[in-house]
Amino acid sequence: MLKTTPFHERTAPLILGNAWRRWSGYSVASTYDWLHDREYAAIRNSAGLLDISPLQKYLVSGPDAARLLDRMVTRNVAKTKVGQVLYTPWCDAHGKTIDDGTISRLDDTTFRLTAAEPSLRWLHLNAFGLKVEIRDISEELGALALQGPLSRAILNAVCEQPVDSLKYFRWMDNRIAGADLQVSRTGYTGDLGYELWVPAGKALPVWDVLIRKGADYGITPAGIWALDVARIEAGLVMADVDYHSAHHALIEDQKSSPFELSLDWTVNLDKEVFNGRQALKAEQARGIAWRFVGLEVDWDSFERLYTAVHLSPSLPTVAWRASVPIYRDGRQIGYASSGCWSPVLKKYLVLGHLRAPHYAPDTPVELEITVEHQRKRANAWVRKLPFFDPPRKKS
C-alpha cells in the first residue's frame, strides 16, 4: 500500500474524480475537483491549501550542524540568522546538482532541511567526523502550503500570533487550534504564501480550523495539477522533472550544475570549501554551457499551425512534463522540460534548457509542437524568469 499523509482523512473524501497521484510513495490529490481550474484560480485569487507532507524533512542538530550543512549546500548557512529560511541546491564533488530544498535555522545549532528526495544517506556521508545528530522527521511532521493573496488574512484569522510581521523567507512559532506549529513565509507558487509545519498528531484539527475560518476568504484545497501551473509561472525548477539528480542520472549529460539551472544566486563561491566548489569555480571561469530558461510561445505562429489544418489552437489543460526539442535556425539548441497555459498571464509558457549562446533573454527560437500527428515548430522567445512575479510575493 502507498502511504497516506496526516491530512488524508480530510483530503480523501474531497477527491471527486479519483485523481490520485504518487509522490514519494504517498498518495496525494492531483486535483480535488474534476478539473484543477478552480484550485489554480484560488492560488492566484484567494488561497489554495495544499498538502505537501510527502516532502522529505530532516532535523539536523548539534555543535557542527551548520558545518555539516555548509559542507553540503552551495549557500552560506553559517551566516543564516535564527528565524531565517534558505532555499538552496546541493551538489556532488563534480558540481552537479543532487537536489534542492530549504534550510530553516530553528536555533543556533538546529536546522530543518527539506528535500525532494530521501537524503539521509547523503547527510550521513557528509557528517562523518562531525558532532551532529540527524533525524528523519518526514513522518512526524505534516506540512501544508497556504498560497495566495488572502493567505495572510486567513492565517491572521486562525493563528494565535498575527503573521503580518513575518517577512519573506522567515519562519515563526505559532499556534492553531491549540497546536504548536511553525509558519514559514515560503512556497512553490511565486505568490504571497506560507507553509505550515504541523506535528502529525495535530494535523486534523489544524486542517479543520483552516477550512472553517478560511471559508470566508475562499480557501480552496488544491492539488498538484494546480501547483504545477503556478510553479511554472513562477519559473521554479522541479527535481526529476526539469533536472535529474546527479545521484540518479545515468550518463553525464543528464546532470546539471546549479549554474546550468540558472541558480547562480544560490552559489556562494566565497564561502569555505563545500561539495562541488572547485568544479563550480572552474565552470564559472569556463563559461556556462547550458541555462535553464523560460520560453513564451508566439501565439500567432502557434495558432497558424492549427488553422492550417482547419482547427482552432489546442492548449494543454494540465501542465506537461516531457522533453520537447527547441530549435534555432534549423538546429536543435536545447529542450523544454515543462510547459503550460498560464491563465493569469494568458500566455503559453515553457521551461527548458538552452545551450550557450542561445539563452539570452528575447532570443527568438522555435518549439516543436505536434499538430494532428505531425511535427511542427512554433516561434517562441527566451524570457527572463520568473514569468509571474507579483509585488505581494515579498510584501
Add this chain to the structure above:
Amino acid sequence: MTQHWDAIIVGGGHNGLVCAAYLARAGRKVLVLERRHVLGGAAVSEQIFPGFTFSVFSYVVSLLRPEIIRDLDLARHGLHILPLESTVTPLANGDYLAGWGDPDLTRREIYRHSPRDAEASKEYGRLMYFMAKAVKPILGMIPPDPTSLAPGDLRGMLRLGQHLRSLGTEQFNALYKLMTMSSADYLDEWFECEPLKATKSASGIIGTFMGPRSPGSAYVLLHHYMGEIDGAFRAWGFCKGGNGTVSKSIASAAQALGATLRTEAPVKQVLVKNGRATGVVLESGEECLADTVVSGLDARRTYLDLVESRELPTELLDQVRRFRFRGSSGKVNLALSELPDFSCMPGIGPQHRGAFSISPSVDYLERAYDDAKYGSFSRKPYMDIVFPSMIDPNMAPPGKHVASIFVQYCPYHLEGGWTDAKREAFGDAVINTLSEYAPNLKRAILHRQVLTPADIERTIGLSEGNIFQGELALQQLFFLRPAARWASYETPIHGYYQCGSSSHPGGGVMGAAGRLAARRILGVQ
C-alpha cells in the same frame, strides 16, 4: 541408407536447440539428438505427480538473451514470460524483509530495517545497472585469445580494450571489485542491514561451491544481476508452463526453420576420421553422418566421453579434467494441497507471487557453506522458493499448488556418497527448515521430489550436477571457459564444436553459448 546432415547437435538442451535454430535459419540441414524422452535438458516441465507440472530443474527465466527472443521470434512459438517481482526474506525474530516491484514500497520496507540502506539500495541499483551494461557486450562476444596474434583475436582484444576504456574510472573500478571480491565484502561496502546483504549475496553463491565470503563470489552476483537489466524487455520472470516452455518454444522455432529433432536417441560417440568429425554413432548402433558435429553437453562429456582421448592433446584433456564442476545445489519440488502460510507475513497474498528467500544473515549462508565444505549438506540451507501455480494457474489443479525450492548447499561430493536414505534426509532438512517459517507446510505436501546433484547428473547428464556446466569461477570464465585456447566454441577436432554453457558466457537459461557457437560455425563475427 544413411542420410547426410550439415550439422548434428548432440544434446537437446536449450543451448543445443538455440544453436540448431540459428544453423537451420542459415539454411543448414540440422539434426538434434536428445537422449531423454523430452527436449530441454535442464529446462523442462514434467508432470512428476499427476496434475502437477514441475519446472523440474531450472525454474525462472532472467538471462535468456533478448536477441534470441527476437531472432527466433520465440513469442510466436509460445514463450510467454510472466512477472515475478517480489522477494520476501523471513527472519528468525518473526519479522521479514521484503523487496517489492515498486521502488517506493521497497525503499520504505528497507527503511524499517535501516534508513541509510534504503537510499544506498537505489544507488547500488544504479551502479549495478552500469555493471550489467558493462558486461553485456562481453556476453555477446566470442572470447578472443589474449595470447594470440591472429587477426580475429587481436580485433577482439582491441574491441574489449576499447569497451573497458569507455567505462570511465568509477565504473571500471567497480567492475574490478566485482571481479575480485567476495559478495559479502562487496555488499559490506554498501549496506549495514544483515538480511538485505544476505539476500543479495545469495545471488553470488547460486550454483557455485563458494560461500558468500569466498573471493570471486561477487562476479556470480553480477552474473545474476544481468537478468534484471533486461527487465526493460520483460525477460525477467516466470515462464508460462514452466521452464519447459522455453525449450519448447526454441524447439518449435528450430523445427519451423527446418531442423529435425529426435528424442530417445542417445549418442554413444562422435565419429572422427583423420582429425575430422564425420558424424555420430548412437547407442543403438545407428550412424548419422554430418560435416559438423556440435556438442551441447558439458566440457567433461564433450572432450572426455564423446570422443576417443587419442584424438585430443593430452594437455587439453588435463585442463578439462581439472575444470571444476562440484555441483552444490539441490532442488525440492512439491505438490501442495494448500500454499505455505508464512508466519512472518500471515495469509495468502501478493508475497506468494514472488520468491521467498531463506537467507536471514550472511553468517547463516556461510554456515550453510561450512557444512558443505566438510562433506555434508547444509543442515540449515539457503533456499529460494517460488510458487509457479500462483503465477500460472495451469501448473496445478484448481486450488492446489506447486512449489519449487532451490536449495544450497547440497554437495555432489557428499561424504560417503549419496544414497536414497541420504537423499530423503536432505529432503527432510529442507522441509524442516522451511516449516520453521511456514508451519502448515508439512500437512500441505501431497508429493515431494528431491533432487541432489547426483540425481541431476543421472537424469540430465550435467557432470557432478553442476547447474552451470561448470562453476562460474573467475578462472573458468571468458577466454578460459572451458579451457585456454579453446574458448571460441571450436575444439582441436576439425568440424567438432561445443555450444553448451561450459563455454562462454556460462550458465543460466541464456542461450548465449548456443547462439555464439552457431555464429562461429557460420563464420559470422
